[in-house]
Structure formats: C-alpha cells, structure tokens
Amino acid sequence: MAMPQNSTRENGFCFTQPLDFSCPSPGPGVAGRPLGVLGGRDTCSTPLSNGLTPSGAPSPSDSCAQPLCTPTPAEEETPLQEGIKYISAEGEELACGWGGFTPGCLQLCNTSKGVLFFLCVASFLQGMTVNGFINTVITSIERRFDLRSYQSGLIASSYDIAACVCLTFVSYFGGNGHKPRWLGWGVLVMGLGSLLFALPHFTTGRYEARSAAQVGVCGGNQSLPCSQAASSLSGYRFVFMLGQFLHGMGATPLYTLGVTYLDENVKTNYSPVYIAVFYTAAILGPAAGYLVGGMFLNIYTEIGREIDIAPENTLWVGAWWIGFLGAGAASLLISIPILGYPQRLPGSQRYIVMRVSEAHQLKDGSHKKASDPDFGKTVKDLPRSVLLLLKNPTFIFLCLAGATEATLIAGMSTFGPKFLESQFSLSASEAATFFGYLVVPAGGGGTFLGGFLVNKFKLRCSGIIKLCLLCTVSSLLAIFVFFIHCPNMPMAGVTQMYNGSALPGGHLNLTAACNAQCGCLQETYSPVCGTDGIMYYSPCHAGCRRVAETLRNGKKVYHECSCVDKAFLPGSGKAEAGKCTSSCAKKPLLLCFMFVVILFTFLSSIPALTATLRCVSDRQRSFALGIQWIVVRTLGGIPGPIAFGSMIDKSCLLWQDQCGEQGSCYVYQNSAMSRYTLVAGLVYKVLGTTFFVVACLLYKPPPLESAPGSSDASENGTSDLQEHKPSLPAEEDL
Numbered sequence: 001m002a003m004p005q006n007s008t009r010e011n012g013f014c015f016t017q018p019l020d021f022s023c024p025s026p027g028p029g030v031a032g033r034p035l036g037v038l039g040g041r042d043t044c045s046t047p048l049s050n051g052l053t054p055s056g057a058p059s060p061s062d063s064c065a066q067p068l069c070t071p072t073p074a075e076e077e078t079p080l081q082e083g084i085k086y087i088s089a090e091g092e093e094l095a096c097g098w099g100g101f102t103p104g105c106l107q108l109c110n111t112s113k114g115v116l117f118f119l120c121v122a123s124f125l126q127g128m129t130v131n132g133f134i135n136t137v138i139t140s141i142e143r144r145f146d147l148r149s150y151q152s153g154l155i156a157s158s159y160d161i162a163a164c165v166c167l168t169f170v171s172y173f174g175g176n177g178h179k180p181r182w183l184g185w186g187v188l189v190m191g192l193g194s195l196l197f198a199l200p201h202f203t204t205g206r207y208e209a210r211s212a213a214q215v216g217v218c219g220g221n222q223s224l225p226c227s228q229a230a231s232s233l234s235g236y237r238f239v240f241m242l243g244q245f246l247h248g249m250g251a252t253p254l255y256t257l258g259v260t261y262l263d264e265n266v267k268t269n270y271s272p273v274y275i276a277v278f279y280t281a282a283i284l285g286p287a288a289g290y291l292v293g294g295m296f297l298n299i300y301t302e303i304g305r306e307i308d309i310a311p312e313n314t315l316w317v318g319a320w321w322i323g324f325l326g327a328g329a330a331s332l333l334i335s336i337p338i339l340g341y342p343q344r345l346p347g348s349q350r351y352i353v354m355r356v357s358e359a360h361q362l363k364d365g366s367h368k369k370a371s372d373p374d375f376g377k378t379v380k381d382l383p384r385s386v387l388l389l390l391k392n393p394t395f396i397f398l399c400l401a402g403a404t405e406a407t408l409i410a411g412m413s414t415f416g417p418k419f420l421e422s423q424f425s426l427s428a429s430e431a432a433t434f435f436g437y438l439v440v441p442a443g444g445g446g447t448f449l450g451g452f453l454v455n456k457f458k459l460r461c462s463g464i465i466k467l468c469l470l471c472t473v474s475s476l477l478a479i480f481v482f483f484i485h486c487p488n489m490p491m492a493g494v495t496q497m498y499n500g501s502a503l504p505g506g507h508l509n510l511t512a513a514c515n516a517q518c519g520c521l522q523e524t525y526s527p528v529c530g531t532d533g534i535m536y537y538s539p540c541h542a543g544c545r546r547v548a549e550t551l552r553n554g555k556k557v558y559h560e561c562s563c564v565d566k567a568f569l570p571g572s573g574k575a576e577a578g579k580c581t582s583s584c585a586k587k588p589l590l591l592c593f594m595f596v597v598i599l600f601t602f603l604s605s606i607p608a609l610t611a612t613l614r615c616v617s618d619r620q621r622s623f624a625l626g627i628q629w630i631v632v633r634t635l636g637g638i639p640g641p642i643a644f645g646s647m648i649d650k651s652c653l654l655w656q657d658q659c660g661e662q663g664s665c666y667v668y669q670n671s672a673m674s675r676y677t678l679v680a681g682l683v684y685k686v687l688g689t690t691f692f693v694v695a696c697l698l699y700k701p702p703p704l705e706s707a708p709g710s711s712d713a714s715e716n717g718t719s720d721l722q723e724h725k726p727s728l729p730a731e732e733d734l
Contacts, residue, residue, distance in 0.1 A: 094342045106340065112266045115180075115341060116274055119258050120281035121334050122187045126251045127282045129194055129327045130159055131413060132289010134244075136432055137320035140297060141240065144207060144317045145200065145233040158241040160638045162248025164630055171256045171626020172382055176619075179261045182253045184339030190250025191331025197243030198324040200236040207301055207317055217558065218518035218545045243324075250331075255282075256625040263613055263621065265348040269458055271613075276451020276606045283443040283602065286413065289323070290436035294429045296322045311429070358461040358614040360394045361700045385623055393698040394465075394615045395624060399631040401468070401691035402608055404684045406636030408601060411644030411680065413439075418648070419677065422668040423486045423590070425582035442595045446602030454607050461614040462699055468604040468611065469692040475600035476685040481593030482678035485670045486584035491527075491535040492542075494654050494667055498563060508654065514563035515543045522657045525666050529580035530564035531573070542575045552576060597681075615699065647676040 095102040096110035108114075138152050147155075174182040262278060263271045297318030298311050309316055389395055416438075421431035450471075454464055492498045498512035510522065520540040528536050528544070536542035543562030551557070556577040564573050609625075616624040651672030652665035 094344060094346045096340050096342060098340050109337070110341070110346060112262070112274065112345060115265065115345065116262065116277060118334060118338050119183070119254070119262070119278055122183075122190075122254060122331070122338065123258070123278055123282035124285040124288070125187075125327050125331050125334065126190060126247075126254060127285020128289040128292070129190075129285075129324065130244075130247050130251065131286035133293045133320075133323040133327070134159075135286075135414065135417075136290055136293030137297065137318070137323070139428065140301075140317050140320045143315075144301065144320070145204075145236050147234055147237055151234065151237050155237060155240045155244055156641075157638060158244035159248040159251075160633045162245040163252050164633050166249050166252045167256065167626040167630050167633075170252045171623045171629075172385065174253055174257045175260065175622025175626075178343045179253075179257045179622075180338055180341035180343070182257050183261070184335045184341075186250045186253035187331050187338060188250070188335040189246055191328045191335065193243045193246025193250060194324045194328030194331060196246060197240060198321040198328070199243075200239055201301070201321040204233060204236070206305075217539050217547060218515065218520070218543055218562075252629075256622055256629060259609065259625060260613070260622045265345040265351065267351055269455055272451040272454035272606055272610045274451075275609060276448045279451075279606055279609075280444045280448045283447050284440060287436045287440040287444070290417075290432045290439075293320075293323050294432050294436075296320065297429060358701060359617045360392050360615045361702055385620060386627070388620065389616065389624055389627055392616065394461075394695050394700075395612065395628075397691045397695035397698065398465075398608060398612050398615070399628045400635070401472075401688050401695065402612075402628060402632045403636035404688035404691065405472075405601060405604065405608070406632045407640035407643065407684050408681065410637050410640035412598070414641040415644050415648055418668075419673065422673055423582075423670055424584060424587060425489045425579045427578060438591070438595060439598065442598035443602045446599040447605055450603045450606035451610070454610055459607075460701070461611055462696065462701060464607045464611040464614070465692060465696045465699065467607045469689065469696060471600045471604035471607075472685065472689045472692055475597050475604075476682070476689060478593050478596040478600065479678065479681040479685055481590060481597070482674045482681065484586050484590055485674035486582060486586055486590070488653075488667075488670050489535055489580045489582060490533070491537070491667060492563065493537060496534075510537050510541055512563060515541050518543060525656065526577070527579050528558060528575040528577055530561060530575045532565040533580060534564075535580050536563065536575065539575060539577075544575055611695075644677075644680055647680050648673055651676055 094110075096106045096114075097103065109117075134156060138156070141147065141155075142152050170182065170186075258278065259275055262274045266274050297320065299319040299322070300307055301317045301319050301321070303319060311318065417428070417431040417435045420426060420434055421428060424431075424434075426434065450467075453459075453467065457463070459467060488495050490496050490500075493503075493510040493512070494508060495503070497503060497509070498514065503509065510520070518540050520538065522537075524538050524540070526538045528539050528542055530536060530542060539547070539558045539561070542558065542564060543560075544558035545560040545562075546558065548557040548559060558575045558577070559573070561573050561575045564575060612624060612628055613621050648668070649665060651669045652667070653669050654667035655665055
C-alpha cells in the first residue's frame, strides 16, 4: 500500500485538522487512525520529535513515525469508550494488555522505558536469588540437610545445566516469536523455582542443635558417632536441584530475548545505554543478595524459637529460606506486566528501518541468507543458522573472549569472599558483606559506564571491540596486585608450634602438653583468639575450661585457658570466640587494585555484548546471544569455579576431618593463595586479550553505502525518508 510521504513528523508536515472517528472508513490514500489527535487533542499543532506531546508526555503510539494502514471495520474503535488501539502495518496489535483487556492507563507503560523498568526488576531478582542468596546460604543448607560439598556443587551447577539445555530452543524459537510472552513465562517459572527451593524448610522437622553452653571446652568436647552422621535429609538435595533447574529455565529468556527486545525497540545509539542499565540491575542483585542473605542468616532458622547458641557457633543454621520466599513471590508478580507487552512497541518500526547493518561480511556472501523474512521460522533453518554463526570469525572470537571473562567473574564471585576472609582474617558473614560493598560500585559502575562510553562516542563495531581490548589490557596490568598478600595470623599447631617455634616439615600438630588431657576432637572447629594474639583451633585446643556467662562485644569469652601464655599480658589465660583481627598494612592497596580489576572486567561486558549484536544479522541476534551464552557457560561459567577452586585448594593448610574423610578447607596459606590466584588471573586475561585482538583483526564491516539511512545522521534521529527532504536539517535526539 502506498504511504504518503508528507505524513511523517521528520519531514516537518503533520495533519493540523483533527480526524473524526465517527466518519466512515476513509479511502485508500488516508490513514486509518488519527495522526493529529490523541485522546481528542491536537498534538501536531507544534512539530515535535520522538513522539512527545506538547505537555512533554511520551506518546505511546508515536503516531507520526508509524507506517500508515487502511483500517478494517473491526479495527475502528471509539476512543472515548475503548481507548486507542495501536495497529501496525501488518495488522499487529501494539497495545499493552492481556488479551482483549487493554485499558488506556496501561499505555503509559507501553514504552521502552516501561519495558526497561520491569526487565530490570526481573534481572535484579534473578541476580539476587541465583548469584546472591544461593552463594550466601549454601553453607547453612549443607549443615541443615547433611550435604557434602560435591552435593552442594551439583545444586549450584543445576542452574547452568538447565540454561545450556534450554538456550538453543528458547533463543531460536523465541527470537522469532512473541518475546514478551517468553520473557513473562520465564520469570514466572523462575519464581516457582524460588518457592520450590524454600519448600524443604516447611516439610522437615525442627532443627535440633546441641545447645549446651559447655560444648567445645576442655573436657566437654563431644561429637556424634560417625555411624549416626548420615541422615535421610540429604535426599532433599534433589528438591534443591529441581529448584535451581527451574531458575535456569526461567532466566534463559531474560539475557537473550530481553536484550534483543530492548535493542529492537530503541535507537541504535541508545541501545548500549539501555542494555547497560539492564545489566547493572543484574549486577546489583547479587550484591543485595549477599547483604540481605547475610542479614537473614543472623536469624535462627526456627523463627520464634529461643536457643542459647550464637550465630558464630559452627552449629548455627540461619533463616536461609526467607529470601527465596520473598524473591519467588516478587517474580510471580513482576511476570504479570511483562506478559502484557506487545510483540513490538509502538514506534519501533522507525528504528528498524533506520538501523544500519554492521554484520560481518562473509566471503561467499552467505550472510545475506539471514535477511530473508522467512528465514529462521522453521526447524529446518536451525542448522543453517548455526552454520552462519560458525562461519563468522568475529562472533566466534567474541564468544571465546566472553568465556574467559566469565571464568574470571564466576571464579571471583565464588571465591572472592573466601579470599578476603583468609587474607584479612574475617568471618564468613563479614567477608560476604565486605565483598558485596566492593562489587556494588565496581561491578555496577563498570557495567553502566561501558554502555555509556559506547553511546557517548557513538562507537561502531570495530571501535567497540577496541574498547573491550583496552579494558582487558588495563585489568591485566592491575591483576599483578596479587603478588601482594597479607601474612597469616599465627595459629597454634597450624602455622607454628604451641611454644611459638616453626612446625617441623610443615606437619600439623594440634596436640600439646597444655591440652593433652582435654580429649579434644578435630571435628569441632571453632577458632578462638587468645590474649597473646595467637589463634587456636577451638576453646578445647586452647585448654579453656570455663566460659563466661556474659558476652564481650557480642562474643563468648573463655577463661582458664592453659595454652594461652599467661606471662604475655596481665589477666591473660583468656580467649575470645572468633578469629584474631588482622592489622595488615597492605590491605588498602590490595582492595584498591581489586576494585580496579573488577571495574575494568565489568567495563568491557556491555561493549562486548553490543559488538556481538552488531556483528550478526538482525534476524540472528537472539539466536546469536543464545549460542554465545552456551559457549560462555560451558567454557567459562561451569568450569570457572572448578578451575579456581582446585588452584586455591592447593594452598590449604588445614583440612576438615569428617570421620577420617577430608572435608572442606579451614585455613589457607595466604601467600600461596595469592600466587595461585595471580596465575589463574593472568592465564585467562592473556587469553581474553588475544581473543579480542583476533576478533578486531578479522572483523570485516559492510562497505560504506550512500543509501538512505546509512549515514551517521540517520542514527541520530533522521528519518529513513531523508532523500525527500534534502534541504531540512537533521533532528537532534531528545
């Protein structure tokens, strides 16, 4: 159907005469919906850009930028009764709502900013649940349900396994389908996974902990026989795995279809900013999960029940389940508005027409197949889609670079709190909180700043890859800070002998003459700090025979400790629960450069994602993100924590003894931990730098054309009909 060229606002023409809805259907040459009237008001009396009414409110329809169409009798509505219906050129309804329920008040949210808000809430909840709560409460779940470390590792890996299974199907069919519906159902499934994850708390009996005040002191150390250590509660790991599997299924559309839906409905140069805001919310989620989850762990798991053990006690189990209940309920609520969005936002057609292709040009010209409107709508096109992506070297090396960065991010997020805990002698909850404070400004700020720089300098694909290379090199230089480490706090029998001398041959010896009569068991690890500044494995290993009734600074104080040097300070022979405080002078420098490493690592994330979207054809964007996430998870997200964990375990000084079996590590050698972290960081950063260099060298942009819409001015808001108005200046973005 012919479209009048003087009907777009970019050409400076508009209808100043209101159109009457009550008139019969107009002829073929006239638009079938009002261009000058919105809710009965004349909006074209003053030419405005970007769909703003004179009052400054955004027009959901952006009517002067839409293709015109002739209405059918079924499309004619009375605006005062039913509200305006926004119909695309293909007869597609663009109103926000559920089925036939599309009230006018909802259309205020039918904008790119409205979509961004709800997707940000969804990504925040996903990050808070999967990367925050899970990492924070995994120790409590192990203790409550008698799980081994490898079993909790399977629970954590179930998320990535589900994502890898679903990514190809979701990204391929969802990319060519109704994206908001895929997104909404995904968030709903994610909420069900959170509720299922909390279910075992309500289906098990009460948690019974040994609450005697004398547990752990000399002569009062008792432990359950090994034959009774096993419990039927370990079967609940399958419920946790299913909950994590649902988390993975639900989050799969969020970071593939959600990103492309934002990219398709905003201007090309605004896309990195929108995606950066979206990912910043996903970064802030885990930080909130660490902080809120740590707060919940200070509440006893059986709320309202009085117990005489403190949170620092190794038998304590916090209220790990509260966060999952709240996140699950919030996910179910936020899925409702997401399900109501149309397949394409009103006004987005202009951005699709204006978009300039930057897809990598293949020598055989096979990349042109993806431009076919019917390409990718059936399963038979799936192998061809995969082949087109595999023949794109820029895409392949961007995926590999993303995998190396994901390895570092996954390893650092998993073991970052443990690194701080060991280096600065912190408790687990203190380290998690400290790490959360570090990640919020560095990770969140770097993510947003990366998208801002791409938009500020209006970088094209090759420039974006060079920015990623610059960020990777900067973080590579900063990672040499791991040459620095804080010395271990002296610990009797672990880092030195009880008399202060060095351990012969590095062999542990937790027994000395001062505690030989106490019958201390190695299964009970509860470190205390003596008044002599030396840590002890437990109050029993310090020879303490009595615990004070009153607390000091919220911690138990033990008396009559025979192993504590009484001649060191007057009133000594005492020990306080917890680790000794570290006074490492290198702490500020180490934290500063860790901040720089995290900042530049996250700074390259949004530019790398934007480059991935730019180097493939428009119709392959969702599928390309799905394939990239598969590569990133299989080569980075899943093996990353395993690689970092195995290297860090090499620096362990003291292992947990579980009835003769080796458990988790209690004490690390700080110098070895820093050295192994440096080696792992250097390997992956050098690989990432290499992959970005190769991607930059192999990228072949499309040839410059003089066709309409191919100039930079087109990206800054000029119409695709620019050839009809050579004398008019380009519009500025609002």
